[in-house]
Amino acid sequence: MAQELGIGSPDAVRTWVRNTKVDAGARPGVTGVESAELRKLRAERRDCAARTRSSRRRATSPPRSTGHGAKLVSFIDAHADRCTDDRLRWGVEPGCRVLTDHGPPIFRSTL
Numbered sequence: 001m002a003q004e005l006g007i008g009s010p011d012a013v014r015t016w017v018r019n020t021k022v023d024a025g026a027r028p029g030v031t032g033v034e035s036a037e038l039r040k041l042r043a044e045r046r047d048c049a050a051r052t053r054s055s056r057r058r059a060t061s062p063p064r065s066t067g068h069g070a071k072l073v074s075f076i077d078a079h080a081d082r083c084t085d086d087r088l089r090w091g092v093e094p095g096c097r098v099l100t101d102h103g104p105p106i107f108r109s110t111l
Helices: 009-022 030-061 065-077 092-101
Strands: none
Touching: 009 030, 065 092
């Protein structure tokens, strides 16, 4: 029958018949409308998760131009190459680590 209709594959005809029966309620399964809704909801969930990750990254990064974030960035920039009397170098990463211990996370990539 598939060849007579020029469809190409008997499996395609079987799939269409099965889906038609599911949509009509004569066979158990997920209807075409439900399947489309699930795809839409999954895409919305992915978008929402991506926006949440993005906003979390922005929330943990200190702002460069205003407020306390700018002061922290300035402090790290000013002391990044500082050495103590016993030749202990401060560096950016240790500064970020210490400041993170006392407040929101500060990452080297924000500097």
